[in-house]
Amino acid sequence: MLFSPGEFMLKRVHFGPSWLPFALVAPQIFITLVFFMWPAGQAIFQSFLIEDAFGLSTEFVWLDNFKDLWNDQHYIDTFSRTAFFSLMVAFFSLSIALILAGMADRVVKFATAYRTMLIWPYAVAPVLAGALWVFMFDPTLGIVAYTLDMFGYDWNHKLNGGEAMALVIMAATWKQISYNFLFFLAAMQSIPKSLIEASAIDGAGPARRFWTIIFPLITPTTFFLLVVNIVYAFFETFGIIHAVTEGGPAGSTTILVYKVYNDGFIGLDLGGSASQSVILMAIVIFITIIQFRYIEKKVDY
Amino acid sequence: MAGVNIQNIKKSYGSVEVLHGINVDIKDGEFIVIVGASGCGKSTLLRMVAGLEQITEGDISIGGRIVNEVEPKDRDIAMVFQNYALYPHMSVYQNMAYGLKLMNLSKDEIEARVAKAADMLQIGDYLKRRPRELSGGQRQRVAMGRAIVREPSVFLFDEPLSNLDAKLRVTMRLEIRALQRRLDVTSLYVTHDQVEAMTLADRLIVLNDGYAEQIDTPLNIYEKPASEFVAGFIGSPPMNFFTGTISGNGKQLELDTGSIMQIGDYPVENSHGRNVRIGVRAEKFAPCNKDEAELVLNVAAVETLGSETLAHGFADNTDSNDFNNSIVVKLAGDARPVVGEVLPVRVMPDGLHLFDMENGKRI
Ligand SMILES: Nc1ncnc2c1ncn2[C@@H]1O[C@H](COP(=O)(O)OP(=O)(O)O)[C@@H](O)[C@H]1O
Ligand SMILES: [Mg+2]
Secondary structure, rough: OOOOOOHHHHHHHOOOOOHHHHHHHHHHHHHHHHOOOHHHEEEHHHHOEOOOOOOOOOOEEEOOHHHHHHHHHHHHHHHHHHHHHHHHHHHHHHHHHHHHHHHHHHHHOOOHHHHHHHHHHHHOOHHHHHHHEEEEEEEEOOOHHHHHHHOOOOOOOOOOOHHHHHHHHHHHHHHHHHHHHHHHHHHHHHOOOHHHHHHHHHOOOOOHHHHHHHHHOOOOHHHHHHHHHHHHHHHHHHHHHHOOOOOHHHHOOHHHHHHHHHHHHHEEEEEEEEHHHHHHHHHHHHHHHHHHHHHHHOOOO | OOOOOEEEEEEEEOOOEEEEEEEEOOOOOOOOEEEEEOOOOOHHHHHHHHHOOOEEEEEEOOEEEEEEOOHHHHHHHEEEEOOOOOOOOOOHHHHHHHHHHHHOOOHHHHHHHHHHHHHOOOOHHHHHHHHHHHHHHHHHHHHHHHHOOOOHHHEEEEEEOOOOOOHHHHHHHHHHHHHHHHHHOEEEEEOOOHHHHHHHEEEEEEEEOEEEEEEEHHHHHOOOOOOOOOOHHOHHHHOEEEEEEEOOOOOOOEOOOOEEEOOOOOOOOOOOEEEEEEEOOHHHHHOOHHHHOOOEEEEEEEOOOOOOOEEEEEOOOOOOHHHHHHHEEEEEEEOOOOOOOEEEEEEEEEEEEEOOOOOOOOO
16 A cells, blocks of 8 residues: 555645645746737737738738748748857857856956956846947947957948858857856866866876866756857847847848847738747747756766 | 875964974885874875875975975875765776876776776776766775776875775775785875774874874874873773872872872872873773772763673762763673662773873873
8 A cells, every 4th residue: 555544634634725826826827828828829820810011901821921931041041040140159158158167166366356257247238238349349439440450450340241240249159158157167166176186186187177077077067058058049139139230231140039020020021020939939949848858867977 | 115204294274274393204115094083184184295285384205205396196196085086977997097098008008907906996897887876885996996006106095984884994994904005005094083093004193283192003002192182082982081199209199089099110200299180091990899999980871882891980079960070991791880889990000191281291
C-alpha cells in the first residue's frame, strides 16, 4: 500500500480544494490573458485577413498572407539579415563579456568598483543607448567619425548599408555585454578555488587554466546566455535600430521585428504584418523548447 | 627526492599576523604532520610550501633551492586537497593525465604512469568514470592518484581524510602511510585530528595560534609535552590539569583543593613555594587504598568502552556541576565503577608533568 489511511487523510486535508490558490494566481492569469494571450490571438486572427489600406473592407484569406511572405524576396532577405545580425551580436557580446569576466575574476583590488562600472550599460534604455552611438558616429559631428576621417576613412552609415549594420551591431552588443558579464562572473566565481589551484600545481598557466578548466565548467551558463542573446537580438533591439538607423539605409538594417513595425504601422499592411509576428512567435516558442528540452538537460556535471 | 627547509616563516593578512616565525628542517623521505586546532594556520603554512600563498617573511627551500618566488608548478610538489579538487568535467583517467600532458610526456609514458598509480590505488576499474560517479573514498583515491603520477619530490596533504566516515578514515590512514613508505617521498600532512597525527607522523609539528609549540616524534610529544597546550591537545582523553604549589623542599605538591601529591624524582630544584600547573594523564592514575590516596574522586559519570573504562569524577571542594574541572581516570576494561562511588587514586611514578604558571612551558 502506498500510504496508510491516516497519511492519505492528512494529504487530503492539506491540499483539498480551496479558493486561496486560485485567488493568489488570479492576477497573474489575468495579466497573462489580457496582455499576452489576447494580443497573440488577435495577431493569429489578423494574419488570416486582408484589409485594404483605408480599413474599409476585410477579407478572410486563410494562409495567403504566409504564402505571400514565402514568395517575397524582401522578406527572405530580412530573414537572413536578422540571422546575421543576431549571430554577430550574440558572438561579440558573449566573447567580450567572457574576456571581461575572466579578467574581473582575477582582480582583487577595487573589484567592486570595476564590476559596478561594467554593469552600467545595462541600465541605459535602448533608445538612449542608440542615441549615444549615433552621436559618436555622426558623419558630420561624431567624434569617432571625425577620428576615422583623420585616418583617411570616410564613415557614413547614413549612406553605407554595411557601415549602418556595423553600427547597430556595435550598439546592440554594447548594451548586452553587462548582462552577459554578470552571469559569466557569477558562474566563474562559483567554481571552487581549489580547482584552479590544483591546475596551477599541475602546470597550467592562466590561459590554459581558463580554456581547460574554467571555460568547460561554465558551459551551462554559456548555452543559457547564447539563447538569451539570440532572443535579445531578435526582439529587444527594436529600440536601438529605431534610434540609430530606422532600418535604413534602403532597408539594410531592417530586421524581422523592425519589418513587422514598418509594414504594419508605416505600410499599413496589417495582415502581412500580423503573419510576420506569428512567425516571430513561432521562432520564440521553438527557441524556448530547445532550451528546455535539450540544453537544460544536457549540461550538468 | 628532496628535503624541505622552513626558515623563520611568517605570514600576515593585511595587518594581522597569522604565522609568527616557524622553523623546521624536514629530512628527505620524512613524514611530517602539522596538527592544531581549526584556524591556527596549518593550511596557510602548507599553502606557502605549495606556492599558493605569498610568503610574508622568511625562506622556504625544497631540495636545497629557495623557492619563495618559484611558481607552484616548478616546485616539484603535488597536493591533495580537502575537497579533492578533482576536475568535474574530466574522467578519472583525464584527471590523472592532465598534469602529465602539461609536462609534455609521451602518450605511452602517461598511460604507463596512470596505469601504475591506478593499480596501486585499486582504481583501475573507474578510469572512465566522472568524479561525481564515485563514492567519497574513491574520489579520495583519485586525488591521491593525481598526486602520485606526477612523481614529485614532496607530497602535500591538506586534511585529505576529513570528509570520509570514521571507518574509511582509519583504512585510508593506514594506506597513505604504507604508500608513503613505499614511495619514500617527503610528505607534509595537515590535520586537526590528533589520532591521525600520532599514527601517521615521523615527526609532529604542534601548531597553536601561529606558533610551533613543539616539533618532535609522536612518542616524545606524548611523553614530554613541551607546554601545557601540547599536553592538553595531544592524547585522548585529554590530560587532567591541576593548580598547586611546590612544597616540602621540592618533594611534594600541594594542590589548591588541599590534596598532597608526591613529586618523586621529577627534576625540580630550589622551587619551594613556586606555583605550578600540574598535568596527569588518565592512565597514569592507579586506584589504591584510601589511606595512601593522593586524590579522592567522587565518580559522576562512567564511560564503558569495552577495552577500557573511563571514570569521570570530582575531587572534594570542586564544583561538581562543571565537567570542565572534572578529573578522568582510565581503568581496566572490566572495571565497573558506579556513579556516586568514592574512588581513591594515586599518581604513578612517571605520571607527573609540571608547567610554568605564566608561560605554560614545561618545567
Ligand atoms: N585569505 C585570507 N585572508 C585573511 N585571513 C585569512 C585568509 N586565509 C586564512 N586566514 C586566516 O588565517 C588563519 C589561519 O587560517 P588557516 O591556515 O586556514 O587555518 P587552519 O589551521 O584551520 O587550516 C585564520 O585565522 C584565518 O581566518
Ligand atoms: Mg585548513
